[in-house]
Amino acid sequence: MMTRTLVALVMLAALGGCSAGHQLAPPPGHLMRTTDGQWDVIVSSSSDTWPLNEYFDLEIRVIRGPSAPVEVRADAGMPAHRHGMNVQVDTVRTTSDIWLTQDMLLHMPGDWVLTIDVIDTSGVLHRATMPIVVH
Amino acid sequence: MLYLFILPAVLMAPTLTEDQIRTARSMSPVPPPPSSPTNAMADDPAAALLGQSLFFEPGISGKGTTSCSSCHQPTLAFSDGRHVSTGAGVGIRNAPTLLGAAHQRWFFWDGRADSLWMQATHPIEDPLEMNAARGDVVQFIAHTPQLRRRYESLFGPIPELGALPAGLTPESEQWNSLTSTQQQSVNEIFVNLCKCLAAYERQLQPGDSDFDRWVASFESPDAGPALSDSAIRGFQLFTGDAGCWQCHFGPLLSDREFHDLGLPAPDGSPSTDPGRGEGYATLRASSFRADGPWSDAPESRAARRAAAARIGPEHWGAFRTPSLRNVALTAPYMHDGRFASIAEVLEFYNTLETQARRHHHAEDVLQPLNLNAAQLADLEAFLRSLSGAPPATHLLGPLQDTPPTAIPGDQIRHSTPPAATKGAPIHE
Numbered sequence: 001m002m003t004r005t006l007v008a009l010v011m012l013a014a015l016g017g018c019s020a021g022h023q024l025a026p027p028p029g030h031l032m033r034t035t036d037g038q039w040d041v042i043v044s045s046s047s048d049t050w051p052l053n054e055y056f057d058l059e060i061r062v063i064r065g066p067s068a069p070v071e072v073r074a075d076a077g078m079p080a081h082r083h084g085m086n087v088q089v090d091t092v093r094t095t096s097d098i099w100l101t102q103d104m105l106l107h108m109p110g111d112w113v114l115t116i117d118v119i120d121t122s123g124v125l126h127r128a129t130m131p132i133v134v135h
Numbered sequence: 136m137l138y139l140f141i142l143p144a145v146l147m148a149p150t151l152t153e154d155q156i157r158t159a160r161s162m163s164p165v166p167p168p169p170s171s172p173t174n175a176m177a178d179d180p181a182a183a184l185l186g187q188s189l190f191f192e193p194g195i196s197g198k199g200t201t202s203c204s205s206c207h208q209p210t211l212a213f214s215d216g217r218h219v220s221t222g223a224g225v226g227i228r229n230a231p232t233l234l235g236a237a238h239q240r241w242f243f244w245d246g247r248a249d250s251l252w253m254q255a256t257h258p259i260e261d262p263l264e265m266n267a268a269r270g271d272v273v274q275f276i277a278h279t280p281q282l283r284r285r286y287e288s289l290f291g292p293i294p295e296l297g298a299l300p301a302g303l304t305p306e307s308e309q310w311n312s313l314t315s316t317q318q319q320s321v322n323e324i325f326v327n328l329c330k331c332l333a334a335y336e337r338q339l340q341p342g343d344s345d346f347d348r349w350v351a352s353f354e355s356p357d358a359g360p361a362l363s364d365s366a367i368r369g370f371q372l373f374t375g376d377a378g379c380w381q382c383h384f385g386p387l388l389s390d391r392e393f394h395d396l397g398l399p400a401p402d403g404s405p406s407t408d409p410g411r412g413e414g415y416a417t418l419r420a421s422s423f424r425a426d427g428p429w430s431d432a433p434e435s436r437a438a439r440r441a442a443a444a445r446i447g448p449e450h451w452g453a454f455r456t457p458s459l460r461n462v463a464l465t466a467p468y469m470h471d472g473r474f475a476s477i478a479e480v481l482e483f484y485n486t487l488e489t490q491a492r493r494h495h496h497a498e499d500v501l502q503p504l505n506l507n508a509a510q511l512a513d514l515e516a517f518l519r520s521l522s523g524a525p526p527a528t529h530l531l532g533p534l535q536d537t538p539p540t541a542i543p544g545d546q547i548r549h550s551t552p553p554a555a556t557k558g559a560p561i562h563e
Binding site for chain 2: 052053055080081082083084085086087088089103107108109110135
């Protein structure tokens with residue numbers, strides 16, 4: 001618990017605090033880089049693990065990129081089972097570089113892939129993916 | 136020749152890995168049902184009493200002969216033992232157990248209700264089930280002194296509605312002859328009654344089973360094993376190589392979501408029951424949905440989730456994963472009651488031989504298991520260990536002060552004391 005709190009404090013300090021109103025408890029954010037290497041985002045979740053079949057929220061902080069993104073989207077799927085989430089989520093901007101996706105739901109245990117899409121000012125989509133395991 | 140398979144397995148007493156212990160703990164005990172913010176009456180004991188009266192009351196059906204308990208019989212874990220249910224007509228689906236139903240997110244095999252109280256609005260007016268009209272139900276309550284008294288002590292006086300024409304539903308011609316205030320009152324009383332039914336159903340929790348006693352014995356080993364070695368091996372298969380746990384997990388052994396197992400129509404061709412594909416459209420079209428005008432919390436997460444549900448082509452022909460609590464008591468199985476026994480269900484999963492050709496959007500989870508007879512027996516022993524004590528006796532029949540006309544098919548035999556509720560509630 002102590003270590004988690006410490007890590008959380010360090011993270012918060014490093015990131016300059018969370019947006020008011022949507023204070024998401026870490027697990028310390030996950031750094032994700034788009035496949036073309038142009039954008040970095042830190043994704044943190046309102047739950048301490050990737051929760052099995054419980055709703056959770058994702059905070060996506062854009063920390064590096066050639067410009068400010070126009071749009072950010074989060075999604076997840078299980079490629080081996082050929083299905084996505086059973087929910088359709090919207091990602092909304094809360095401050096200039098922080099985006100919030102509410103009500104994500106990973107409804108099955110197993111291997112999921114989290115996808116973050118960053119859409120730039122010319123409408124080009126840059127994708128970052130991260131495998132996650134849900135127990 | 137069977138013993139040749141069984142013998143080596145019997146000699147090896149199953150030992151559990153850390154992972155298996157963690158998994159077992161995630162399945163037991165059954166916590167209280169999640170809160171139900173869209174129903175302000177959900178946890179009101181007086182509302183539950185009215186709900187119980189209604190549940191066993193055939194007077195609220197069109198002909199006065201069918202109650203909820205005709206198809207949800209307390210002696211059969213609140214199912215009815217038929218392939219498909221028969222009320223005013225013959226239905227197309229199997230009646231599921233109500234023990235633990237309050238834990239679900241979506242109700243019915245196809246999820247066409249998103250709250251337990253919304254669920255209850257369907258069977259009352261379903262022409263194949265109770266075939267009543269909400270106007271008649273309201274009249275019945277207004278003219279049955281015990282029910283009226285209970286209703287008014289919860290919701291205040293029933294407004295003077297005058298003589299309502301028979302058969303009043305919003306679809307009926309006479310509906311438009313009512314003033315909008317009358318329409319509002321009829322709907323409101325109807326919804327309130329359904330919220331009380333839900334309050335009663337929330338008390339129908341699955342009781343402690345051998346499986347739960349086994350998991351509890353991890354804390355106090357001297358309690359002795361409550362499960363046979365065969366059932367323990369079955370648990371290991373279920374949560375391991377057989378892959379059942381991918382959909383049947385948590386205390387209810389249900390992911391509360393929808394899957395298409397590729398069960399064929401009787402002639403072997405792909406099924407024509409659209410399942411979730413149609414259920415979702417029906418749900419969204421109803422004003423009784425959790426984010427609709429009759430909800431007590433239309434902004435809650437529970438209410439938002441229907442609007443946020445993603446319905447893809449893979450949901451056509453998908454049905455909600457049933458709870459496997461008390462599964463040994465709820466034959467026959469599947470949404471259409473096609474399998475008479477647990478062994479038949481396991482045979483399907485084992486070979487997938489009868490699986491219909493799937494459309495190319497279907498999710499790919501099931502693989503033939505090729506288990507031998509001893510392994511199938513182990514899986515069955517595990518499933519049978521999930522039968523629990525019935526709810527408290529006082530919940531298993533009509534209230535004493537409201538002797539209903541007749542309750543066919545209901546003989547209350549249980550006398551086991553109530554199982555204590557344990558575990559932390561899930562909040563959504």
